[in-house]
Amino acid sequence: MFAIAQVDAERGIVQYRREHLTGLQCRISPERIKRGIGKHYAPGPPAGECPFCPDRVREATPVFEDGTRIEVGESITFPNLYPFAECHTVTVISRDHEVDRFSVRQLSDALLGQIESLRKHGGYASINWNYLPSAGASIPHPHLQGIADRRPSVLAECYIAGCNRYRARHGTIYRDDLLAHEIRAGRYLFGEEIPWIASAVPLGEREVRGLLPVRTLEEAEPYTDCIAEGMREIIDLYRDTGSMAFNASIFFEKPGCDSGFRAFCSMIARINPNPWSTSDSAFMERLHLEPVILTLPEAFAARYRTR
Numbered sequence: 359m360f361a362i363a364q365v366d367a368e369r370g371i372v373q374y375r376r377e378h379l380t381g382l383q384c385r386i387s388p389e390r391i392k393r394g395i396g397k398h399y400a401p402g403p404p405a406g407e408c409p410f411c412p413d414r415v416r417e418a419t420p421v422f423e424d425g426t427r428i429e430v431g432e433s434i435t436f437p438n439l440y441p442f443a444e445c446h447t448v449t450v451i452s453r454d455h456e457v458d459r460f461s462v463r464q465l466s467d468a469l470l471g472q473i474e475s476l477r478k479h480g481g482y483a484s485i486n487w488n489y490l491p492s493a494g495a496s497i498p499h500p501h502l503q504g505i506a507d508r509r510p511s512v513l514a515e516c517y518i519a520g521c522n523r524y525r526a527r528h529g530t531i532y533r534d535d536l537l538a539h540e541i542r543a544g545r546y547l548f549g550e551e552i553p554w555i556a557s558a559v560p561l562g563e564r565e566v567r568g569l570l571p572v573r574t575l576e577e578a579e580p581y582t583d584c585i586a587e588g589m590r591e592i593i594d595l596y597r598d599t600g601s602m603a604f605n606a607s608i609f610f611e612k613p614g615c616d617s618g619f620r621a622f623c624s625m626i627a628r629i630n631p632n633p634w635s636t637s638d639s640a641f642m643e644r645l646h647l648e649p650v651i652l653t654l655p656e657a658f659a660a661r662y663r664t665r
Contacts, residue, residue, distance in 0.1 A: 360378065361378065383559065411455055415434055419439070422475075431463060445504070447476065447505075455498070460500070460593060473575055483504065484506075485607070490631050521620070560653075562651070565625065603628040604625055607623070
């Protein structure tokens with residue numbers, strides 16, 4: 359399922375990893391973690407005039423065509439004011455501007471709000487999260503973004519097409535075979551209904567994937583508590599390793615397709631907010647489309663098991 363080649367560099371080793379299903383590649387250089395870039399977390403300014411805080415959210419945010427917003431528990435969902443998709447929505451997760459530890463209820467309610475906001479579109483949907491400015495959040499207040507289009511994003515299309523080829527060739531579902539392989543490889547972390555694994559070919563630092571047993575957005579609705587439990591466990595793990603910022607995306611197939619694809623949640627740790635605006639995204643990530651990773655997935659999985 360994966361190709362791993364290792365070379366001895368002047369200092370330490372470099373691994374070149376490739377995923378056979380999609381052709382995606384990355385490089386892993388454990389020695390680079392010693393640079394200590396972004397190790398210390400610099401909190402942002404206080405809430406101030408945050409448009410997502412409770413005293414402003416109903417005045418500063420738009421409404422859907424019927425004049426409403428979607429409210430589930432603490433969460434509130436509305437159209438994105440500056441969309442980059444046919445359907446683009448925002449879900450404010452919490453009333454609090456800063457959250458010490460997210461509850462499963464907060465995350466599950468926010469996911470339900472996202473599902474409700476996207477279900478009518480019927481296209482290729484994803485639910486996404488940029489947490490903190492160094493992970494791309496223009497507003498620090500915790501919020502999800504949902505998008506749906508007639509065409510899948512580049513990464514989603516890679517996996518949908520790859521999973522369909524895999525089923526045609528092998529007669530099995532890639533998700534199921536991947537899970538069995540990853541348990542043997544030592545990259546499985548936890549979870550039964552939704553197993554979570556350290557990604558063998560990470561797209562970002564400490565990537566973890568939750569493998570859903572469903573294909574579409576609507577099929578995921580009964581699993582929001584389970585997804586939320588897994589996401590919170592990974593957020594806690596990131597914080598244990600000193601990473602406060604992260605990205606998350608849940609990728610779905612469009613409704614009505616007999617596909618070999620199964621939805622999955624990808625989470626990656628990002629560099630902490632810092633006063634120098636140091637980035638963890640450089641020419642390899644942005645122009646070569648081949649991320650340089652610092653942490654071996656097997657080492658990250660071992661760290662989880664020994665917490």
